[in-house]
Amino acid sequence: MSFASRLAELGVSLPDAPAPAANYVPFVKSGSTLYVSGQISNGPDGLVTGKLGADMDVDAGAAAARLCAISLLAQVKAACGGDIDGLLRVVKLTGFVNSTADFTDQPKVINGASDFLVEALGDAGRHARSAVSAAALPLGVAVEIEGIFEIK
Secondary structure, X not given: OOHHHHXXXXXXXXXXXXXXXXXXXXXXXXXXXXXXXXXXXEEOOEEOXXXXXXXXXXXXXXXXXXXXXXXXXXXXXXXXXOOHHHEEEEEEEEEXXXXXXXXXXXXXXXXHHHHHHHXXXXXXXXXXXXXXXXXXXXXXXXXXXXXXXXXX
């Protein structure tokens, strides 16, 4: 089954790739490696803001991370000329969690992205990963995730 078909089966429609918010490009291709800039937790209802350990729980954080993964795939689709099936695999994610100093469940939050990518892409969605705390993130968002992908 193609990635496009699997996403449709899951009821996920990839949005247009978000435009950069500052002086950078959304992705860089180097050979078959695609580096995608950090994607913030933004969905159909707007930005998902909050601080884990203060005003947001792990489940809400994981849902925000899932939105980041959808935006990452939107960037991959754009980089592949509008065809998500140009993706070969997810190589690595680095997830940043807007959290209090004593919050230690960053991996559980970033699982929202990791679990979604495996559900949507199967083995091609399995990846290496880092999940780190941030005292603050752009625009007060809860999560930001950058990714490295292998493409055709």
